[in-house]
Amino acid sequence: MRAVVQRVASASVTVDGETVASIGRGVLILLGVAQGDDERAASMLARKIAELRIFPDDRGRFDRSLLEVGGAALVVSQFTLFADVRRGRRPSFTDAAPPDVAEPLVDAFARHLREAGVTPVETGRFGAHMDVALVNDGPVTIILDTEDLTRPRRS
Numbered sequence: 147m148r149a150v151v152q153r154v155a156s157a158s159v160t161v162d163g164e165t166v167a168s169i170g171r172g173v174l175i176l177l178g179v180a181q182g183d184d185e186r187a188a189s190m191l192a193r194k195i196a197e198l199r200i201f202p203d204d205r206g207r208f209d210r211s212l213l214e215v216g217g218a219a220l221v222v223s224q225f226t227l228f229a230d231v232r233r234g235r236r237p238s239f240t241d242a243a244p245p246d247v248a249e250p251l252v253d254a255f256a257r258h259l260r261e262a263g264v265t266p267v268e269t270g271r272f273g274a275h276m277d278v279a280l281v282n283d284g285p286v287t288i289i290l291d292t293e294d295l296t297r298p299r300r301s
Contacts, residue, residue, distance in 0.1 A: 147187045147255070148227045150176040153200055153286035157220045159270040160277040167268035172217030173200075174280050177255060178227030179248035180241055187292040188251050192258030194295060195219075200286050213263050221259070222270040222278055223252045245273060 151173050158168035175195065196213050203209035212219065225248065229237035243251070249272045259267045270276045 147180060147183050147191050147251070147292045148178040149191060149195065149290045150224075150227065151195055151198070151200070151288045151290060152176075152280060153283045154220075155281040155283045157278070157280040159220065159222060159268075160279070161271050161274045166271050166276075167220055169218035169220045169266065169268055171215070171283070173212055173219050174278070175219055175221045176224040176227060177221055177252055178224050179243040179251045180228055181243050183243060183247075183251055183292070185251070185254050188255040189258045190295060191290060191292050192255050193262050194290060196259060196262035196264050198288065200288060217264070219256075219259050219264050219267045220269070221252065221256050221267065222276060223248065223272050249273070 154169070154172060154174050156168070156170050157174040159166050173195065197211045199208050199211050201208070201210040201212070201215045201217065225239055225242040226237070228242040229239060230241060231237050242248070252269070252272060256267050256269050270278070
């Protein structure tokens with residue numbers, strides 16, 4: 147799984163002119179599911195994001211997590227995070243999981259965020275053309291990949 151996490155003052159998703167999700171202070175998570183991802187990856191990534199210290203403390207240092215500030219999460223499925231652009235000019239998406247695999251894992255990821263204590267957790271509409279609006283706070287943008295999280299650190 148791959149996630150682009152943006153700290154936001156607010157964010158929303160609109161589908162066909164209807165707002166389907168919106169949050170105040172928290173994080174917007176653009177989430178891609180790869181071939182071979184599973185429930186364990188969803189759980190690990192959700193916990194990592196819930197506990198990621200990207201919110202400022204009283205001195206302005208990144209020292210508080212989403213849980214500690216009581217922030218919300220907006221999860222938006224985005225298979226294009228697995229675009230392969232190494233050849234030609236048109237991206238290939240063969241590394242992205244097919245929709246019948248990806249959708250339940252996006253739902254599982256949102257559920258794991260809730261189980262970690264994040265509230266509220268809102269979601270976009272899987273497979274829909276979504277208009278995503280956000281007020282980026284900072285800006286702070288972090289890219290996480292479960293493949294990197296499980297790889298041993300180099301010394």
